[in-house]
Amino acid sequence: MNAEPQRLTVASDQDVVRVRQLVRTVAVAVKLSLVDQTKLVTAASELARNTLVYGGGGTVEVDRVDNGRRAGIRIAFVDSGPGIADVNLALTDGYTTGGGLGLGLSGARRLVDEFDIDTEPGRGTSITVTKWCR
Template sequence: MTGAASEPLPIHSEEDVVRVRHAVRALAVAVRFSLVEQTKLVTAASELARNTLVHGGGGVARLERVEGGGRVGLRMTFEDQGPGIPDVGRALQDGFTTGSGLGLGLGGSKRLVGEFQIDSTPGVGTRVTATKWK
């Protein structure tokens, strides 16, 4: 599988969340995803960037065009050095939240992409990787 990751996009404010959304949209257009698929990617990116900001205390996003097995896609990686997620399985359940939201962010984001992985260590931080193939 090949890919070139973007420069890290900082996530330290709501404006950064918007910048991540725009960058994902631009890359999704470049990869030639349909409008519906672009919307799914931007929605997932928005939720994951917001989680990075709110729950992780800020961090970075990396975006990359990936190729493998004769197909092309977009991979988004969100990293923070926040408190981590003690129970990833529970965090993926709809309705579970540690904040004031609806608890649909992680599970909803997972449903919007093809591949989804969370690596989290309490007290160290979290990395969420989401890939959607065309």
């Protein structure tokens, strides 16, 4: 019953903008509240930029989900970059290797309901986030 997942390639700045726009469209379609839409799009923006900057580009897949009680959105960010050696450290506020504010990963985690990260040095990084309707 779910619509087909939509996939975007992230290879440039413009693609990050496209990810934001796609996530917003889907967030509106599943009727997330305005604040939740904003949180999700912001998280997607942070993570898509990570995919581009740290992962050397990759793909983003946006999917509508339903757990029987609530509808939601699941977004997967996949890259085949260098991976993250110490996930706990990377999830610490203020930790950065890219000269940013170090809030991308840890901040994005606070903006979504579910956050899964699968990474290994040399094997790339895959982050899946989910936001449910209230």
